[in-house]
Amino acid sequence: MADHEPPPPDSPSGIVHGDRRGGVEHGAIHKPIHTSVQYGFERTEDLIGVFQGTRKGGFNYARQGAPTTAALEAKITGLEQGLGSICFASGMAALSAVFLTLLKAGDHLVSSRYVFGNTNSLFGTLGGLGVAIDKVDAASVDAVRAALRPETRMVFVETIANPGTQVPDLDAIGALCREHGLLYVVDNTITSAALFRPATVGAGLVVNSLTKTIAGHGAALGGAVTDTGLFDWRGYPNIADSYRGLDPRQWGLQQLRKKALRDMGGTLAPEQAHRIALGAETLSLRVAQTSASALALARFLESHAAVERVHYPMLESHPQHALALRHFKAGSWLLAFELRDSARMPAVLDGLQLAIKATGMGDNRTLVIPVAPTIYWEAGAAVRAEMGIADGLVRVSVGLEPADELIDDFAQALSRP
Known part of the structure; x- marks a missing residue:
């Protein structure tokens, strides 16, 4: 009998069996909850490699990630068919990570007018830090186009707005962002990858409040940012020089992990990651x-x-x-x-x-x-x-x-x- 390929990681079966397919200690079905804060190494060069981002795998300090959150990140990446994901303590922590680590004073952001109330509040904070924001009716790509400036760095929309359920012209905005080399960020919280994948319309980053659709159950807070691999970070001016020595595809993720997790501390706890991973199975x-x-x-x-x-x-x-x-x-x-x-x-x-x-x-x-x-x-x-x-x-x-x-x-x- 011919060998069968395992189910793809974005399929329902792939999500259900994701932990054991990745290898779990003692034949466990689920990834265990790793509560250790520190992680040791046999070789000093491996410790250095983890700190500098040149070594794949491994953990140094749990503020920047742990095995339990890494397993969840792999599931989210599979769901969104992305390059990689980073998990955060909440959906707002994930959004804050995107805006605060990738934008700086003098930059310009174009956003849908119809966004989550706390996101709208966060825009007020960004304005106080010198980031200009134009909020438009994103159901019209012409409205987005008219708002663009030379200093525009990013366009942000939600797939379905909360609470008015407005839907942006997702693919037309994606084409516009590709034309102008802009980072297209799509909040996929309401739909989730079960109903829509923002990568299909050219999104560079996908945000999910894991608390909601993916986790369900109302029992855990969490958020995630997924890099789809579609955005060319080599043309993005706000990447720190210290990260430019890595594979350019990893620049965005590295800056998000270092700045938002290491510096700002918006870390998802292993217990919450475990609950979210269980919720994702259904x-x-x-x-x-x-x-x-x-x-x-x-x-x-x-x-x-x-x-x-x-x-x-x-x-x-x-x-x-x-x-x-x-x-x-x-x-x-x-x-x-x-x-x-x-x-x-x-x-x-x-x-x-x-x-x-x-x-x-x-x-x-x-x-x-x-x-x-x-x-x-x-x-x-x-x-x-x-x-x-x-x-x-x-x-x-x-x-x-x-x-x-x-x-x-x-x-x-x-x-x-």
Whole structure:
């Protein structure tokens, strides 16, 4: 009988069997949790090689990585079909790593106008450090093109915006970035590689908040940055001279690891990495169910008299429905809806019995939150208006409950006086 090739690392089977395929001590199925902070070497030259980045493999101090996080990084790299990944303590730590280690005063960033509230807050910090930012409607590549300047270094978008579910013109923006030699950074948190791979549209870096789609379960914080291998770092002016002696393909990852982990300390703990790695094993199953349930719930809400508008990319009424169909395998677990009477919002949400009133997303349980008075309250009315966040907007993170039970729950809550 002919030998069979192992499943590719980006496949569901490849993810499930990734640990043991890589070799695990004592025949264990899962990579163990390595809690050691220090790592010793038999030869001094190997210790030096790890510090200088010239030796593949090996660990020196756990702030810059450990075997457990390295195993997770290999899984993320396989999912995104990338060159390499670095894990961080949270999704915001991953985003901060990209912006703070690869941009400097005088640089210019073009971003989608519709970004996660904390990302928008981080942009305020970047502005205070001398990085200019233009936020545009990224559903139009022309808007991105019009914002470019000679000092533009990076273009940043999210695959599906939170909470308004806007979808950027992903492939056209990728072509524009290639034309101008710009670093294209795509936040793939909502979709994950189970629904979309940003490398297919030319992204140089992919960011994932591992807390959400990839980990699920709502039991661990984490983030990751993946280098797809598509960006030529040799033309990027902000790489430190000390890293330019390495393979140019590794320049970006090396600077991120050294500056963001070693210098800033945004390190993912091994215990969290282990939980995320376990959650990733069921990624494809969870995403398939939550996407199907979200679409069913979105269709129900769109037909309800108490609902003014529903935001979900796979609805025909969504402004970027065609873009979503072109790029995504499904619509993900994120949707939002606006009540006709925003004053009824507390009563409606209090009437829900399955869905939980809580912040956060990507849990196995359905979560709801009134957007304007909570996660976007600090942004102010002007920013909310610019981002199209109505006072009656409710964000829903759909979980693993059966779709018919979720619909029944929202139906009874909406029917209350």
